[in-house]
Amino acid sequence: MTVEAGPAAEGPEGGPIVGEDGVARCPWAGGPGVMRDYHDTEWGNRVSGESAYLERLTLEAFQSGLSWSTILHKREAFREVFCGFDAEAVAAFGPDDEARLLQDARIVRNRAKVAAAVVNARATVALRGDGGLEAFVLGFAPAQPPAPRTVSELQTTSPESTALSKALKKHGFAFVGPTTMFALMEAIGVFDPHLVGCFRRGAN
Template sequence: MGPVLGEDGVLRCPWAGGPGVMRDYHDTEWGRRVDGEAGYLERLTLEAFQSGLSWSTILHKREAFREVFVGFDAETVADFDEGDVERLMTEVRIVRNRRKIEAAVANARATLALRDDVGLEAFVLGFAPEVPPAPEDTDQQATTSAESVALSKALKKRGFAFVGPTTMYALCEAIGVFDPHLVGCHRQGVA
């Protein structure tokens, strides 16, 4: 399936065809570059929490995630201890999954360690594809790539968790490492 025409007369990727939070995310954020360590850590964390769930669920809980993970400040989250994990396990406004919460803390610590090298942002951008995909329809869209597999392995070696190849592909789409929009979508080719 190619781009779909919304009731507003605009062509979009099929998952964003109707009004609501998903379309708003598609039109204003998805595939646009993110800047800064906190922005990258937020998207990496949210993609990990999304694993096995709908993205809509995560978007509806996003403000709560931002609050409980203190704006995704790596230094603050890296200092979370078992008491903080227990506190977050009782927080009904977020996804309460112990392994994912512990991964968020581990990933904040790994992010701090990356500061001694190139930093999280430059590290992720180092895995951008030389030839970005340009799918014309959903049958041509991938869920992994050689680059997302390599990024996953490299992050795991650096102590990151919940960073599988599919999750890293979704991260790269979300933060504009490459343009994920279908050819013909009004957002395709727009930075």
């Protein structure tokens, strides 16, 4: 997820903000709503299983150029049309399936991203011979995880996300640039993405 500005003001010197409920959070989750719910219950939590990893990778790719709140509001539709992110099922999609998805207003109708989702499902199936997508991604966890205290210290890429991007591309994945892979690593808790002082920091 690309970090977005929340509806509340940043804390001192761009640090965590304290919401109306008295809880300190990362600034983009300052106000009540779907973004705060995602921050409080999911962002930065470890996930497990191939479908969970494929879902996050797919959603991060669809988010490129859009707000994350848009993706969250369409998430259930994404899960439906992509068969619960069952890699084998999506890998079997053909031109007619892609055309059908491009007519479904409940998701993001972007031809390149829809095609990439199918390509990535096929690449995920192929990656099983190298230990699978989950183990592959976790193999790029940073030895020294970041510990940002303010928004100005936040990264959007890292040597590890750049390396993961290159490695996935070699295995046939698409829409897996360094920024997208950094967002993926944050989302699935490859490292703790929360600001120091956020109540979620260290909670996973």
